[in-house]
Amino acid sequence: RFTPDPVYNEGQGVEIWIVDTGIRPTHSDFGNRASIVFDAYGGNGTDCNGHGTHCAGIAAGSYFGVAKKATIRSVKVLGRTPCGSSGPYSKIVNGLDHVIEAARHPAVVSSSIARGKNTFYDQAVKNIVSAGIPVVVAAGNLNADACNTSPAWLSQVITVGATNSRDERWFVSNYGKCVDIFAPGRAIVSAGWKTDTSITTMSGTSTACAHVAGIVALYLAQNRTLSPAEIKSKLKTSATTHLLSNVGQGSPNRLAYIDP
Template structure:
């Protein structure tokens, strides 16, 4: 279990049991968009609709359909004045109220990695599992991503796009290729080439987005009917912040922070394995979310010399190390484009693909069981030479034997 810190960093929220009040500083600095958690845990659609209608009447709200996140029991509230935000925070029907804030893609600079983790040797290939890439989209029609089944756009693609969830940046396409590029004798091979890919575009063509956009994406994944197949989410993104529940995995009293609460619902209530990048600042991952959250699998980056680069985040919140330096994968500039990038963004999809391998063998595994399987099969790094200058005791991803 990770050792987490009871603080919210940039969120500036003051938690009081199950009710959240916003500090004056948060109201001045957080902007005009908030995410309201109405239900701590999973709730029926009728109860959610009833509670939301009462809240709208009480506060004079008219919340559009796209901001009603029924699967998460949340709503996005835009254009709120500080006074109205404070009144909502004190309403007993609001479990938590979180100011929106920016997140960004964790890519460092510019795929030996699939070979290094042993993916070509596996019997399991990820068949019967859906991997959802919450990112900048996925290149529609790419020759190596013919397993792209569809998607959803919170932030719509700009320019020459074949679908709203098409990739206008490249980051999401690169991540998708590492996780699940198909085995078709062209381009590259992903860790789980038989898995199904879904693009959830939550980042813009500049690689930036918001927490409200992320929770909209999570809401779509939870509600999406994929025929009952196990789901894996990869989020090679994040922003500054800290965990608000110290060392607690799926606690009975869920987080009042909307981002954390949404991830808890995905993992704890809907059995979705969530894999995230540790971050690229050479800093303690406890200072970044979602990397710091206890319910996710957090991944650091290694190079081909079995060492960690100085920029890879570290700390007790990191679960696994995976290849993340000079990774060749699919790219968005054409349907046959490839590119080499580095970052914990590139490491995370190795683990997302590995989770799909586990679930293709054991489809009823919980996220905790997927984590345990990956850790039990991981390679010890005790004998590695660590020149990063940062503590990296985490084991290295190994899928041999799957």
């Protein structure tokens, strides 16, 4: 559990856009701060997979989260099969385009959908950054070079790898020069989707991505004029360095840090 310095105002006034499997907006950890904005499949946008709810809890849950007063906005792009965690690029791009239309600044996007390189996906992400909204993405969970993954390879985004409790790169986390920073990603406890009080544990670069999205929200609550490039630079310069082990070839030895 993380309690930030009051100077960050717990992320109040900042929107965190969760582009994922949807969320359970009524979960108690969201404190009436969560809403479903768009469902690329034409449904009600609720989460019956758990991934999106879990990541939202990490980024902005009142108990489990980093930015405890940020506003949670959900865009469901994964769910090609009922309660599944997959989806075609067309749905992902559709959801990302909707963020540009609906987001109110300051805002940050948390998108943990790591895929093979795709021009249309990459362009949709770059369009969001060009609109002044930072995009935090997962490096991927293949124990491979993140530079072969969309949108993690893009210089415009903030690409996050995962660590475990021993300050090691989690063994399946992608790595390499396209990773900007690492954050906790192994056995992370957060909100679950089954009931309004469910708790569940998940692992992956998705959870690491959500941690960093929460940090970005804290930065924006303190200074809403920060650009995506300035936020990325601030994350790097504030990180704890030379602490992690087995970071993988070409990876920066940076662990996300913000003054508590």
